[in-house]
Amino acid sequence: MWSGTPLFPVSASTMAPRVDALYFFLVGLTAFFSLLIGSLIVYYAVRFRRRAPDAIGARIEGGAVLEITWTVVPLVIVMGIFVWGASVFFAMSRPPDDALNVYVVGKQWMWKFQHLSGVREINELHVPVGRPVKLVMTSEDVIHDVFVPGFRVKADVIPGRYTQIWFEPTRTGRYHLFCAEYCGTRHSGMVGEVIVMEPDEFQAWVAGGRAEGSLASEGAKLFRDLACNTCHRPVAQGRGPVLEGLFGRTVTLEGGGTAVVDEAYIREAIVDPGARVAQGFRPVMPTYQGIVTEDGLLQLIEYVKSLRDEDRR
Numbered sequence: 202m203w204s205g206t207p208l209f210p211v212s213a214s215t216m217a218p219r220v221d222a223l224y225f226f227l228v229g230l231t232a233f234f235s236l237l238i239g240s241l242i243v244y245y246a247v248r249f250r251r252r253a254p255d256a257i258g259a260r261i262e263g264g265a266v267l268e269i270t271w272t273v274v275p276l277v278i279v280m281g282i283f284v285w286g287a288s289v290f291f292a293m294s295r296p297p298d299d300a301l302n303v304y305v306v307g308k309q310w311m312w313k314f315q316h317l318s319g320v321r322e323i324n325e326l327h328v329p330v331g332r333p334v335k336l337v338m339t340s341e342d343v344i345h346d347v348f349v350p351g352f353r354v355k356a357d358v359i360p361g362r363y364t365q366i367w368f369e370p371t372r373t374g375r376y377h378l379f380c381a382e383y384c385g386t387r388h389s390g391m392v393g394e395v396i397v398m399e400p401d402e403f404q405a406w407v408a409g410g411r412a413e414g415s416l417a418s419e420g421a422k423l424f425r426d427l428a429c430n431t432c433h434r435p436v437a438q439g440r441g442p443v444l445e446g447l448f449g450r451t452v453t454l455e456g457g458g459t460a461v462v463d464e465a466y467i468r469e470a471i472v473d474p475g476a477r478v479a480q481g482f483r484p485v486m487p488t489y490q491g492i493v494t495e496d497g498l499l500q501l502i503e504y505v506k507s508l509r510d511e512d513r514r
């Protein structure tokens with residue numbers, strides 16, 4: 202009856218054993234104390250039952266040792282769980298620097314993936330085994346949620362914001378990818394597959410799938426098509442900030458404060474340019490909200506990332 206209905210998903214990423222260890226510890230701990238307390242209730246109910254109709258229980262004034270024990274023991278246990286859980290959480294939320302970046306756009310009701318090489322996929326994500334992969338995710342409409350049970354990773358995909366998860370697959374194969382946030386009529390059909398391949402197989406797959414240019418070169422094309430280059434020029438006299446070498450820097454803002462130029466800042470600068478204007482510039486840029494798609498925004502971001510200081514003139 203249960204064949205084909207696995208009780209537990211396969212363990213296919215470096216994070217999976219860590220999550221499972223914590224999970225089984227919690228289940229074991231819960232089972233242990235449930236049994237202990239349940240047994241004691243039954244035992245004491247029998248042991249200290251009323252033996253005569255007019256019996257009166259002994260008066261108890263409390264016990265300091267007992268009270269300290271049942272405060273300190275649970276405290277140590279829950280703090281241990283907290284530290285353990287936090288260490289797993291930190292490991293999950295800090296992608297390694299050498300991670301392979303893949304952009305994800307969720308929309309009702311499909312998943313779109315864009316590799317930096319320019320290869321695009323829908324409801325399928327090909328990745329190499331043994332290499333950390335970072336997903337930078339956003340949504341075109343409502344909140345979705347990426348969930349790959351085999352990798353033990355899950356994160357909301359939110360419109361107007363970039364969220365990240367990362368994983369390092371440890372074995373090849375095909376793994377289910379679900380939307381784990383109710384997002385409308387066909388939420389249950391918003392599923393896909395992560396296909397983990399041997400590195401050389403993956404290289405061959407990338408080479409075979411490269412239809413257009415890289416994501417950055419697509420962005421460069423869009424940048425020219427939208428005439429962004431009339432204001433953002435590689436020389437300091439432009440009407441807009443020089444973008445060469447800008448990514449990752451901290452800029453001072455008009456009206457005080459600073460901002461780190463990351464994916465979220467660039468996205469905001471395109472769709473809501475007046476929100477955080479760099480110092481020395483006037484808020485003259487029009488919004489591109491609704492003009493550039495989420496896919497296009499990711500291409501532009503990748504283009505800005507690709508611009509180096511050396512490209513300045």
Ligand code: CUA
Pocket residue numbers: 307310344345346380381382383384385388389391
């Ligand atoms: Cu997308 Cu549920």
